[in-house]
Amino acid sequence: MSDNTVTFKIDGVEVRASADKTIIQAADEAGIYIPRLCYLKELPPGGHCRVCTVKVNGRPVNACTYPVAEGIIVENDTEELNTLRRNLIEMLFVEGNHFCPSCEASGRCELQALAYRLGLLAPQMPYLNPQRELDATHPDIYLDRNRCVVCGRCVRASIYLDKKNVFGFENRGIKMKISVNSNDGLRDTNLTKDDEAMKVCPTGSLVIKRQAYLTPVGSRPYDKEPIGSEIEKKKCS
Amino acid sequence: MSAKSEKKIVINPVTRIEGHAKVTILLDDKGKVKHARLHVIEFRGFERFVQGRFYWEAPTIVQRLCGICPVSHHLCAAKATDVIVGAKKLTPTAEKMRRLMHYGQTLQSHALHFFHLCSPDLLFGFDAPVEQRNVIGVIKADPETAKKAVLLRKYGQEVIRFTAGKRIHGTGAIPGGINKNLSTEERDILAKDIDIILQWCIEALELCKKVVKSKLDFFLKFGAFDSNHLSIVREDGCLDLYDGLLRAKTADGKIICDKVKPEDYLDYIAEEVRPWSYMKFPFIRSLGKEKGWYRVGPLSRINNCDFIDTPIAEKERQELMSLTKGKPINASMAYHWARMIELVHSAEKIKELLSDPELQGTELITQGKRQKRGVAWIEAPRGTLFHHYEINDNDQIVLANLIVSTTNNNEPMNKVVEVLARDYLEGKSEKEITEGLLNHIEVGIRAYDPCLSCATHALGQMPLHVQLYDHNGALLDEAIR
Numbered sequence A: 001m002s003d004n005t006v007t008f009k010i011d012g013v014e015v016r017a018s019a020d021k022t023i024i025q026a027a028d029e030a031g032i033y034i035p036r037l038c039y040l041k042e043l044p045p046g047g048h049c050r051v052c053t054v055k056v057n058g059r060p061v062n063a064c065t066y067p068v069a070e071g072i073i074v075e076n077d078t079e080e081l082n083t084l085r086r087n088l089i090e091m092l093f094v095e096g097n098h099f100c101p102s103c104e105a106s107g108r109c110e111l112q113a114l115a116y117r118l119g120l121l122a123p124q125m126p127y128l129n130p131q132r133e134l135d136a137t138h139p140d141i142y143l144d145r146n147r148c149v150v151c152g153r154c155v156r157a158s159i160y161l162d163k164k165n166v167f168g169f170e171n172r173g174i175k176m177k178i179s180v181n182s183n184d185g186l187r188d189t190n191l192t193k194d195d196e197a198m199k200v201c202p203t204g205s206l207v208i209k210r211q212a213y214l215t216p217v218g219s220r221p222y223d224k225e226p227i228g229s230e231i232e233k234k235k236c237s
Numbered sequence B: 001m002s003a004k005s006e007k008k009i010v011i012n013p014v015t016r017i018e019g020h021a022k023v024t025i026l027l028d029d030k031g032k033v034k035h036a037r038l039h040v041i042e043f044r045g046f047e048r049f050v051q052g053r054f055y056w057e058a059p060t061i062v063q064r065l066c067g068i069c070p071v072s073h074h075l076c077a078a079k080a081t082d083v084i085v086g087a088k089k090l091t092p093t094a095e096k097m098r099r100l101m102h103y104g105q106t107l108q109s110h111a112l113h114f115f116h117l118c119s120p121d122l123l124f125g126f127d128a129p130v131e132q133r134n135v136i137g138v139i140k141a142d143p144e145t146a147k148k149a150v151l152l153r154k155y156g157q158e159v160i161r162f163t164a165g166k167r168i169h170g171t172g173a174i175p176g177g178i179n180k181n182l183s184t185e186e187r188d189i190l191a192k193d194i195d196i197i198l199q200w201c202i203e204a205l206e207l208c209k210k211v212v213k214s215k216l217d218f219f220l221k222f223g224a225f226d227s228n229h230l231s232i233v234r235e236d237g238c239l240d241l242y243d244g245l246l247r248a249k250t251a252d253g254k255i256i257c258d259k260v261k262p263e264d265y266l267d268y269i270a271e272e273v274r275p276w277s278y279m280k281f282p283f284i285r286s287l288g289k290e291k292g293w294y295r296v297g298p299l300s301r302i303n304n305c306d307f308i309d310t311p312i313a314e315k316e317r318q319e320l321m322s323l324t325k326g327k328p329i330n331a332s333m334a335y336h337w338a339r340m341i342e343l344v345h346s347a348e349k350i351k352e353l354l355s356d357p358e359l360q361g362t363e364l365i366t367q368g369k370r371q372k373r374g375v376a377w378i379e380a381p382r383g384t385l386f387h388h389y390e391i392n393d394n395d396q397i398v399l400a401n402l403i404v405s406t407t408n409n410n411e412p413m414n415k416v417v418e419v420l421a422r423d424y425l426e427g428k429s430e431k432e433i434t435e436g437l438l439n440h441i442e443v444g445i446r447a448y449d450p451c452l453s454c455a456t457h458a459l460g461q462m463p464l465h466v467q468l469y470d471h472n473g474a475l476l477d478e479a480i481r
Ligand code: SF4
Pocket: A147, A148, A149, A150, A151, A152, A153, A154, A155, A178, A200, A201, A202, A203, A205, A206
């Protein structure tokens, strides 16, 4: 073993990883799924959503930003943490306007898939029914803030992968929303439908136009297996 | 004012119709029925709801108008978006998949209506106690028939699932086509049972005919009134539930308009708003508001078409039409008979399609020159359904106009209540809402298989309530059930 390898435990399972990894990266490699929403392995972590919360030596941390360390004890798939995650997802549902049955992202939406995986059937919290803007000005793309969970993936993808900086955040807390760096909506940006930013949205918020419902129900990504299965499969192989 | 002299009749929940409404009956100074109104209480505008949404979302959003015939809305909206994406002619696979979906929907909807909503009336008589005259009563009296009814519905839902992806609120039809074909496994599952399904449909038709024929005069007179009839028919005059051109006939069979294209519908049809109802009143422009109202649905379709392209249904059509020597039938109760002919027709069509290899084709979508306006229609189980959308440069819907089947039948449903109330109260000195009157009104409205929640573009249920008013507007009697 080289020096920079550490050994630690996730839910009692021994995991080895190089010391420069985050907990979520190490878990992914070991075939252990830690639920997440704003994290995407191609992007630097954002640490926004807290869905990836795990406990390290009893203390809650973001698995997507917290580095591994020798001998740490990580709790992940526990009743307490899954309840916390379920509550976070539930809040995201009631804070936005998510109408899954007619949404074109249904079946590939990570928010919906997390709700299923975590056993959130119908939100109990009151719906806030906010007024949110839909930006349809771009000929090939739309941004429907009703479905945005302000994960910031598009912000990071545009900066780090596309080197463009099309998106940003406005306001804070529950009022936080995704904004576009232009005075005239998406049409006035250099965003194109081939940008990496167009591949990262976990919901049906930032979407290429005229591609809806091409995949029949039954063949969509999460119709077949729950979110996280692709990671867990690594463990078996 | 004495309580007696100021009676008014109110029937509120017409049970066993999909959604509920309120009926008021107004008497003239001689105590005769002046008019009756079917009020629909709840309102939620879907036309507003889709404004600002993208045209490709229309087929999945508007199907939520209705829990009973979502497929009709799904397909009609998809047909309107075909126009928008410039798909003048769909690929054979797309068109046939959609047709299959539609016949599956018609099969399950007609089967549901007949067994759950109408057969209790037919089997036990209109005046049988409500406790018996319901689907539980049918199950008790004839468990075999009840079982077949459940399986027929299930079969229709399977057809929908294999074409739309889900039994309810699927996504199969998309602008310019369909998102899947029928796999050979799916085809084989459906083909395995289609013969028995067709057989059961024929049995249901026979059962309906037997009851109606046993009291033919009564059924032909019950809630009968003359009206125009409107439906789409295939270009050659054949019955076609999925596509065609608009035809309207008078009560005695004269053509009012024919071969009307969907994009011209506004030149022929207008909608009147009456202050007391959320449901609009459509009429044929050339005849005006007074005379231009019409019936739609199974009876109007059978009346309007020249023939049916499936053999059993065609033979049955001829038999039904022979009752009036080929002239349109204007009896409300003939809806049930016509509906059962369509049930058989749908099964025959499904059978025909299942042996068509084009359902396994892989060309699913076509497109052409983008349009800003899309109008389409379809014959939903309950009648002609119109969808009209206009979009802006950003692909967003800026205008939506839907005329749903039950709205098209709005005036006829008012008429049937009026006719039945008049017949029932005729010569009776006590103007009150008896159990018998309630029953008759209920049975009459139900012949039109109304889906009232959908007709006001609302979600959820509406209770019905009947009120009887004298000519001074005083409430004489009221009943809610
Ligand atoms: S638009 Fe999509 S990717 Fe961007 S912040 Fe919202 S949910 Fe995340």
